[in-house]
Amino acid sequence: MRTKTWMVRVGALACAGALLTGCSTDGSADGEPVAKSGGDNAAVDPAGLDTGSYPTDPAPEYGRAADDTILDVETQRLAEFTVAPFEVDPGLSKVGMPTMGLRSSANIGVIINGGAPDIAKKHDFLYGYSTTASTPVPTVTDPSRSIVHVVMRFATAEGATAAAREIHNDLITVDSDDTGLDKPETIAILPNTLVSTSEHNFNAGPEVSVNAFTAHGTYVLYTYASAPADQKDWTATAVAKALDLQGPLIDQFPATPTKEQRGDKPAELPVMDQDKILIYAIPEEDDESQLGNDMAAYGPRGMAHRSTNPPLTYRVLTEAGSKNNAVYKTTVYRASDDEGAQKIMNEFHNDLTSQGYTEAPSPQGLPDARCVTKDTVQGTQDYCMIANGRYVGEASGLDNKKDVDQQISAQYLILAKADQNAK
Numbered sequence: 001m002r003t004k005t006w007m008v009r010v011g012a013l014a015c016a017g018a019l020l021t022g023c024s025t026d027g028s029a030d031g032e033p034v035a036k037s038g039g040d041n042a043a044v045d046p047a048g049l050d051t052g053s054y055p056t057d058p059a060p061e062y063g064r065a066a067d068d069t070i071l072d073v074e075t076q077r078l079a080e081f082t083v084a085p086f087e088v089d090p091g092l093s094k095v096g097m098p099t100m101g102l103r104s105s106a107n108i109g110v111i112i113n114g115g116a117p118d119i120a121k122k123h124d125f126l127y128g129y130s131t132t133a134s135t136p137v138p139t140v141t142d143p144s145r146s147i148v149h150v151v152m153r154f155a156t157a158e159g160a161t162a163a164a165r166e167i168h169n170d171l172i173t174v175d176s177d178d179t180g181l182d183k184p185e186t187i188a189i190l191p192n193t194l195v196s197t198s199e200h201n202f203n204a205g206p207e208v209s210v211n212a213f214t215a216h217g218t219y220v221l222y223t224y225a226s227a228p229a230d231q232k233d234w235t236a237t238a239v240a241k242a243l244d245l246q247g248p249l250i251d252q253f254p255a256t257p258t259k260e261q262r263g264d265k266p267a268e269l270p271v272m273d274q275d276k277i278l279i280y281a282i283p284e285e286d287d288e289s290q291l292g293n294d295m296a297a298y299g300p301r302g303m304a305h306r307s308t309n310p311p312l313t314y315r316v317l318t319e320a321g322s323k324n325n326a327v328y329k330t331t332v333y334r335a336s337d338d339e340g341a342q343k344i345m346n347e348f349h350n351d352l353t354s355q356g357y358t359e360a361p362s363p364q365g366l367p368d369a370r371c372v373t374k375d376t377v378q379g380t381q382d383y384c385m386i387a388n389g390r391y392v393g394e395a396s397g398l399d400n401k402k403d404v405d406q407q408i409s410a411q412y413l414i415l416a417k418a419d420q421n422a423k
Contacts, residue, residue: 046413048365052406056413059279062272071127072292073272074256075101078129078151079302081253083245085133085147086304086311088238092133092147099306101292102128102152111150112211112222114176116167123163124155126258131305143204145234148224149242151250155258157218164213164220168194171211182211187236190214190243199229210235214243218255221246273297274324280391280418281328282407297324309351316347330411331394334422341392345370345385352383360384363405366412373401384408388415390422 065073078101085092098110105121111130134146154160171182182196193214200207206229214221223242225235256270273279274297284294293306300317303325307313317325320343321336335341349370357372360382371384379399386393386408393415395407 043367044412045365046416049409049413050364050406051410051413052403054282054406054410056410058414058417059281059283061276061279065269065272069272070256070269071103072101072295073270075103075127075129075292076296076298076302077270077274078127078153078253078255079131079305080299081249082129082131082151082301082305083149083242083249084131084301084304084310084314085149086314087245088147088149088241089135089145089234090311091135092145093310094134094136095306095308095310096132096134096146098130098148099132100130102130102150103292108152111148111224112167113171114167114174115170119166119170120152120154120163123159123166125159125163126153126155128152133310137204141203143207143228145227145231145238146225147238147242148222149246150220150222151246152220152222153255154218154220155260157215160218160220161215164194164215167220168196168211168213172196185210187212187240189240193239193243195239197232197235204228208232208235210239212239212243216247216250219250221250273326275334276419276422277324277332277334278326278328280332280393280414281326282330282395282410282414284329294327294329296327298327299324303327308355312347312351316344320344329395330407332411332415333392333394334418335390335392338389341387341390344392345387349385357381357383360401363409366405366409369408369412371401371404371408386412386415388412388418389420391415391418391420 102108105117105125108120108125109117128151130148130150132146132148135144137144154163172184173181175181179200180198182198185195185197187193187195190212193212195210195212197208197210207226208229209224209226212223221243223239225238227234278295278297300314300322303317304310304314317333320340322333322340322344325334326332333341333344335344349372352372355374357374360371360373362369362371363384366386369384369386371382373380373382381396381398382401382404383394383396384404393408393411395404395411397404397407
């Protein structure tokens with residue numbers, strides 16, 4: 001991913017780049033190396049693999065969400081129905097924080113200044129998802145553009161409308177952080193959107209930022225857009241594009257009904273493991289290590305939100321037919337066919353090497369695995385991947401190549417037992 005390079009394990013999100021598994025010396029039609037299926041490699045010595053203490057069998061099925069997991073599952077599902085910044089502007093490809101599920105109104109405080117958390121709580125905020133990205137620049141003194149885009153679900157449409165209005169009013173009437181009040185404005189093509197702007201001087205010079213709130217049924221759609229002051233028109237265009245895409249997308253979200261919406265009908269909570277893919281990923285030792293963002297099955301957009309290369313991740317997974325992808329300690333992709341799995345391997349590997357990663361030794365007994373490494377400001381980052389038919393497994397770690405080798409070796413044995421005919 002692109003999956004571990006999601007910024008969490010790398011010091012930010014952690015979801016990783018994809019590596020190529022067992023390239024042959026023959027080129028593909030487009031000149032890229034072709035990876036073999038790990039399960040077909042006669043050179044693999046299962047008995048000789050060092051899997052450490054990691055499991056080597058698929059996990060039992062996870063079943064449906066429960067009261068203590070429903071917020072994690074709902075926010076994970078919501079990620080697929082939240083517009084990604086690169087869809088608003090292809091240049092917004094550097095993922096940042098906050099990119100995460102919002103499981104309580106308190107989480108809103110890391111996104112919006114002032115009384116927003118208390119206002120949201122008062123109007124029965126349920127949960128949300130936040131995604132953030134900027135244009136890559138060489139240094140912090142170079143001007144850039146950025147977006148924070150958030151979908152917030154409330155119990156009622158009335159609550160959503162009131163929350164949007166009151167949070168907007170709070171920004172334009174209360175100077176909560178001594179940086180001055182936002183100035184109310186309008187965007188002509190968005191008559192139902194509450195907009196405010198502010199200007200500040202940062203390392204890169206004067207910048208303008210826009211806060212825009214739109215009530216949409218039981219949801220509040222919030223977009224923060226920032227750019228150099230002489231590019232103010234871009235902020236309005238970005239907000240308009242985000243809303244144009246987000247409205248139809250959130251209308252497709254199969255949100256779990258609240259108790260009030262169900263009435264007398266019994267609750268049927270969503271399954272935790274969409275398409276039964278999570279059972280093939282290695283679990284985390286610490287259930288809280290990614291604060292509810294893992295132990296998840298994400299679609300292409302959900303994976304892209306926290307990828308090192310969001311546009312590429314979304315395109316490759318979509319083209320490969322990888323509808324749901326497991327994210328736990330390891331990441332597992334399931335393409336529609338073997339060729340799609342090789343596409344994931346090839347393109348993700350090429351993307352990683354373009355970012356300065358270099359080839360690293362494969363684990364003992366697993367010559368078909370492909371590993372790469374790179375020294376980063378957090379430490380030495382290692383990634384390994386292995387393929388088996390339609391499946392691709394990915395492991396990563398920081399300053400511990402042996403552990404990554406053990407993860408991918410165990411992952412290989414799990415994928416050898418995966419259902420290649422899964423729907």
